[in-house]
Each structure stands twice: as C-alpha cells, then as structure tokens.
Amino acid sequence: MSQLTTTSGNPIADNQNSITAGARGPVLLQDYQLLEKLAHQNRERIPERAVHAKGSAAYGELEITHDISKYTKASVLQKGEKTRLILRFSTVAGEAGAADAERDVRGFAIKFYTKEGNWDLVGNNTPVFFVKDAYKFPDFIHTQKRDPRSHLRSSDAAWDFWTLNPETLHQVTILMSDRGLPASYRHMHGFGSHTYSLINAKGERFWVKFHFKTRQGIKNLTNKEAADIVANDRESHQRDLFENIEKGNFPKWDFKIQIMSEKEANELSFNPFDLTKTWSHKDFPLIDVGVMTLNENPENYFNEVEQAAFSPSNIVPGISFSPDKMLQARIFSYPDAQRYRIGTHYAQLGVNRPINEVNTYTVGGAMNNGMYKVESKKYYEPNSYDGPKEDKKYLEPDLALGDVVAARFDHRLDSDDYFSQPKALFDLMNEAQKQALFSNIADSMDGVSDMVKERALNLFAKISPEYASGVKDALAKRA
Incomplete structure (x- = not known):
C-alpha cells in the first residue's frame, strides 16, 4: 500500500481528523493539509461553483414578529425589523446544466442585507450533513462528482465512501427518504444546519440552530415522478419558483430557532457542534422568531444569481460561530472560493454589496470599482491620520474550551520588553x-x-x- 502524501510529497499521518484545540475545540490554522485540501477543492473546477453549481434565487424580506432580545443583540433579529434578502436554492452534486428534479441535498443560502453589514446563513434543506470534519469534505465531494477516467457519476464511489464513514448515515437516510427529492424549492424546509451562537446585550452567549419551515407544506417526488419530469423539463424547480413569484404567489417560511445554554451544551451526552446530529425538539423546542417571504425575481440571472457570493464568515454583532469543525472550515473555504471564482473584490458586485458604509484597508487587487475609498496616508493600520479604527465594544465574550479559552489575546502582553x-x-x-x-x-x-x-x-x-x-x-x- 502506498503512503498518502501532500502535494509536496510529505507523508500524511492522519487524513481523517482536523487538528483542534481539544476534542471539541475549534480548528487550528496550523493544519496545513486541511487548508490545502479546501483551497485545492475550490480550484478544481472553473468557472462554475465547485459544489451547488445549479441554482435558482429570489429576493425577499425577513420580518421579525417575536421578541428574542434576551438571546441576541443583533439588530436584524429584533422584533419589528424587516430586512431585504436574497435566497439561493441549489442542488449539491450536479453541474450547472444538471436537472433540478434529482435526488440530492438542496442548498438553502440566504444573504441578509442588514444595517450592520451582510449576514449570510449558508445552509441546506436538511438539518445535518454527511461529514462532521471538513478534513473529509473534499474527499466526499469527489465521490459526488464524475470519475476522472470515465467522466461518469459513480454510485459505487458514493456508497463506498458512505459505508467507510458511518457518520454519513443520518444524512444518507434523509437523502434516500421521501424528502431526498423535493417537488420544488417552495415545498421544502431550510436549515442553518450548523450550530451558531447568539450573544445578547449583557454579553451572554447561547448556542442556536436556525430553522425555516415552509408554509407551502412539504411535497416530494418519487423516483418515477422525477424521471418523468426530467424527461420533459430539466429546469422544473427554477420554472416553478420564477413563475410563482411572477404571478404574485409569494412563498413563505416560518423562521424559528432552537436555543441551548453553554451549561446545557457541557452536560449534553453528545457533541452539540457535530453537524451529523440534530438537537431534540423535546429538549430544545422550536422558538418562533418571524417569517421569510420571497417576492421578487432577479432581473439578470448571471449578475444576481451566478455571481451571488455567500459565506458563513459574514456575520453581524450578536450572531457568531461555534466550535463546529465544518463551520470553522467553511469560514475560510467559502470566501476563498468566491475570490477564485468571481474575483478579488467580489463583495463590491451589486448582489453582494452591503447596504451600510464599508471602511476597509483591503483595497488592492482586481475589481475595486471605487466602493472602497482610499484617502492619503490612510491605506494601512494602525496609522496616525484618523483612518478607520477598531472598536472593542464589538468583542465577543471568551469561549471556554476545557481548561483554556478562545479569545483575542494581546500578543504584546507576552513580553513588553522591546528594548x-x-x-x-x-x-x-x-x-x-x-x-x-x-x-x-x-x-x-x-x-x-x-x-x-x-x-x-x-x-x-x-x-x-x-x-x-x-x-x-x-x-x-x-x-
């Protein structure tokens, strides 16, 4: 048996697990092979998305109808707030020309244009995923794409991977059930899938799961029904979404959350940050938050759907991350994919542009169309010329990870003897x-x-x- 190596020929000791700060801790940046696998995956196919290539989207609004301020200070989640959004649906495995009515997980990616910057919730129509460590994500996606020799999809590759990785069984069961083949994008739920965190005005942290429950009801297809549809219309989901919105039949979803305290997470019998597992609705009941409505079709598919760029790294004050290993990796992988696929300043494109003022020192590179203004002597940080500055009030509370905490430690305190x-x-x-x-x-x-x-x-x-x-x-x- 040959030795697995990096692309530079260095032997790999473990190709199954990321390096983390403790068993449930966040991923360390020093895990070169993890970053190498994710970065390489983002560059394997151009110009379409490496995954979720076939998609549809619509604009809409999120209205918050219930008070959850005890959990979060995020302005977008305060009662009475209405926020414009774009929601992109997609299949995971198929290329840009694939049929809509295929048995596959559906992407459910939302960009909220909030007053505090864009918040991207990049989820699926399932509450779990096939793998819980991004170290295995590129390997999994290879099984969903084409055999590099025959250029054919391989059921053997998919099932070989699934049976070698039993953590996939929860998602495989959902995929092979009725819900693995939604009749339309309107007739399925959406989930943030990952565990995120909410932070309130007191600096208290709560773990959270995001849910979007369709008001249209769940409606699925059998394999035979789907085959008949594909034979006549490869764009069935796109057609259904576009035509219903054009007719004023605006689809809606009830927005709900599950909340878990840090104490409850520490006492749980399983890892609450494991993306292959759900939280019991009995122990952590759904809490009503608001309603999401899609009410406007894009004017230009390429500009507003193909170039829409989502990343879970886009968060706002009051909403943050968790030690979920897959989430931690996606924080890096998604914006890296957008820079490669669309360009350095993809965030300046209309569909990705935030509605609030942007002040950044990241101004170099292609596609800077003037959104980021650079004043004389204010192009680096820190500077002495009244350039944009950090604000400590946005610091998140420290995250306890066993005997250590994750925080922004002042490296200068380690030694202030510079002389x-x-x-x-x-x-x-x-x-x-x-x-x-x-x-x-x-x-x-x-x-x-x-x-x-x-x-x-x-x-x-x-x-x-x-x-x-x-x-x-x-x-x-x-x-």
Missing part, C-alpha cells in the same frame, strides 16, 4: 557602525512628519540615550 535586545545589539557596535546606523536612519526619514520622528526618537531613547541623540544629530544635519 533590551536592540540595546544589546547596539552596544556591540563600534563607533563607525553606530554612526552608519544614525546616518541610515536619518536618510530613511526624509519626508517623514515631525510627529513620527519624535515618536521614533522616544523609542530609541528607551533603547539607549546615545541611540536617540545620535539619530537626532543626524537628522539635524539634514534639516
């Missing part, structure tokens, strides 16, 4: 080397403001008074 080692180096220099240092610094400060020069001299003085005075004298000679 003793430069002093040791400075003291090793002979007089000629010191003079060269002073002169080189003075030369490099040509055009530097007096404010910045003064700050530099104050720092040099903490290394050595001689260091500061030497640079000051060299600057004076050039004045």
Whole structure:
C-alpha cells in the first residue's frame, strides 16, 4: 500500500481528523493539509461553483414578529425589523446544466442585507450533513462528482465512501427518504444546519440552530415522478419558483430557532457542534422568531444569481460561530472560493454589496470599482491620520474550551520588553557602525512628519540615550 502524501510529497499521518484545540475545540490554522485540501477543492473546477453549481434565487424580506432580545443583540433579529434578502436554492452534486428534479441535498443560502453589514446563513434543506470534519469534505465531494477516467457519476464511489464513514448515515437516510427529492424549492424546509451562537446585550452567549419551515407544506417526488419530469423539463424547480413569484404567489417560511445554554451544551451526552446530529425538539423546542417571504425575481440571472457570493464568515454583532469543525472550515473555504471564482473584490458586485458604509484597508487587487475609498496616508493600520479604527465594544465574550479559552489575546502582553535586545545589539557596535546606523536612519526619514520622528526618537531613547541623540544629530544635519 502506498503512503498518502501532500502535494509536496510529505507523508500524511492522519487524513481523517482536523487538528483542534481539544476534542471539541475549534480548528487550528496550523493544519496545513486541511487548508490545502479546501483551497485545492475550490480550484478544481472553473468557472462554475465547485459544489451547488445549479441554482435558482429570489429576493425577499425577513420580518421579525417575536421578541428574542434576551438571546441576541443583533439588530436584524429584533422584533419589528424587516430586512431585504436574497435566497439561493441549489442542488449539491450536479453541474450547472444538471436537472433540478434529482435526488440530492438542496442548498438553502440566504444573504441578509442588514444595517450592520451582510449576514449570510449558508445552509441546506436538511438539518445535518454527511461529514462532521471538513478534513473529509473534499474527499466526499469527489465521490459526488464524475470519475476522472470515465467522466461518469459513480454510485459505487458514493456508497463506498458512505459505508467507510458511518457518520454519513443520518444524512444518507434523509437523502434516500421521501424528502431526498423535493417537488420544488417552495415545498421544502431550510436549515442553518450548523450550530451558531447568539450573544445578547449583557454579553451572554447561547448556542442556536436556525430553522425555516415552509408554509407551502412539504411535497416530494418519487423516483418515477422525477424521471418523468426530467424527461420533459430539466429546469422544473427554477420554472416553478420564477413563475410563482411572477404571478404574485409569494412563498413563505416560518423562521424559528432552537436555543441551548453553554451549561446545557457541557452536560449534553453528545457533541452539540457535530453537524451529523440534530438537537431534540423535546429538549430544545422550536422558538418562533418571524417569517421569510420571497417576492421578487432577479432581473439578470448571471449578475444576481451566478455571481451571488455567500459565506458563513459574514456575520453581524450578536450572531457568531461555534466550535463546529465544518463551520470553522467553511469560514475560510467559502470566501476563498468566491475570490477564485468571481474575483478579488467580489463583495463590491451589486448582489453582494452591503447596504451600510464599508471602511476597509483591503483595497488592492482586481475589481475595486471605487466602493472602497482610499484617502492619503490612510491605506494601512494602525496609522496616525484618523483612518478607520477598531472598536472593542464589538468583542465577543471568551469561549471556554476545557481548561483554556478562545479569545483575542494581546500578543504584546507576552513580553513588553522591546528594548533590551536592540540595546544589546547596539552596544556591540563600534563607533563607525553606530554612526552608519544614525546616518541610515536619518536618510530613511526624509519626508517623514515631525510627529513620527519624535515618536521614533522616544523609542530609541528607551533603547539607549546615545541611540536617540545620535539619530537626532543626524537628522539635524539634514534639516
């Protein structure tokens, strides 16, 4: 048996599990092979999406009809709030030309244009998924795509993978049930699928599952019914959605949530962040939140559906992530896929553009059409020229992970001694080397403001008074 390696030939010890901070902790960035697999998957097929290539979409509105402020401070989820959205439905495995009426999981991706930036809830019509660790996601998708030699779909590949990975059985059971073949996009539920978190005004965190229950009722197809439809209409779901909205028959879904406290999560008999498992409705009952309505068809399919870019990394204050391994990986993988598929500044396209003001230092690259304005001396951070600044009020509460916590630790607190080692180096220099240092610094400060020069001299003085005075004298000679 040959040794599995990275693309650089390095042997792989474990191709089943991501590196995490503890058994239930978040994924570590050092897991190169995880990032390599996800990044490579995003580049395997162009220009259509690597997965969810065949899709339909419509605009609509989310109206919050119930008060859940005790769970979240997110403005989009406050009672009475109405938020414009776009919802893209899709099949997972098929290419852009695939038939709609196929047995497959359906994507259920929503972009909410909130006052605090875009919130993307990228889910499916099922509450679970085939795998719970993104380390296996590219491998799973390979089984759903075509055999690279025959260029045919392979049932053997799918079932071989499923039977080698028993965590798939929950999703496989749903897929092979009646609900694996929805009659239309209007007649199916939607789920955020992952566990997310809600944070209230007191800084309290709650784990949450998002549910969208169709008001049209569940309606499914048999294999025979689907085959008959595909024989006559490969765009049956697209046609149904478009024509019903054109006629004013606007589909609706009831928006509900499940809530779990951090204490309850710690006491649960299974991992609540496992994407292959659901939460009991008896133990964690559905809570009414609002209603979602689709009421407007896109004007241009390519601009507004094909170029729509969704990512679970897009969140707003009061809504956040969880240690769900699949969610953690999608936070990286989805925007990376959009940059590759659409372009560097895909977020500036009309369908992806937020309605609030955007202030960012990420301005380089193709497709910057002027949405991100760059003022003189304000193109980097931190700066001394009143550029956009962070605001600590948006920090989330620390996340306990066993004996450690996940937080934004100030790396400067690890050691605030930035002067003793430069002093040791400075003291090793002979007089000629010191003079060269002073002169080189003075030369490099040509055009530097007096404010910045003064700050530099104050720092040099903490290394050595001689260091500061030497640079000051060299600057004076050039004045």
